Amino acid sequence: DVKVTQSSRYLVKRTGEKVFLECVQDMDHENMFWYRQDPGLGLRLIYFSYDVKMKEKGDIPEGYSVSREKKERFSLILESASTNQTSMYLCASSFSGSNEKLFFGSGTQLSVL
């Protein structure tokens, strides 16, 4: 079974801190994604990557950056955390090509105080 592992289930940070969220997948997927999930808003795409060192902005990239130095790992970085970044963050991966199934991690609930 494909596994997408997110490093933390719950995280509490202070305003202004630099925050790293890590995601690792074990199925050699080309594509990796970061979404945030907020009640009533569904999932919104922050960034995605279709290859090592490649990244594309999603719908809400402001305040975030990403890093993909190895194929299996995709990191989301909050340069200076703010309270409006309190959310559930979901990582996903898939093979390249059309209509491939996305495999999701179980999420990181981030609270910024």
Place this chain on the structure above:
Amino acid sequence: GDSVTQMEGPVTLSEEAFLTINCTYTATGYPSLFWYVQYPGEGLQLLLKATKADDKGSNKGFEATYRKETTSFHLEKGSVQVSDSAVYFCALSRNNAGNMLTFGGGTRLMVKP
């Protein structure tokens, strides 16, 4: 831009009741359509999909038909179980490229014994 609209929840049903969760979309071109399900404490997982008009996706007793004329992809199940309690997300692909999905807001289903 592309968007997906789902009925707001929660939807509360008794076991063995009939389920419908409405989903309509706005998109350019002919997107593929998906239903993902999120069980408590877990990441999203693909439930079913349809890639062209009049296609019916089905899985685990759930089904949805891609209706181009009404831009809809309603999820149905004839007899729900307590184990179906979850949040259901409707989604569409963006130009069939890179598996980028646009998600609806999610609908929480609660099934009571």
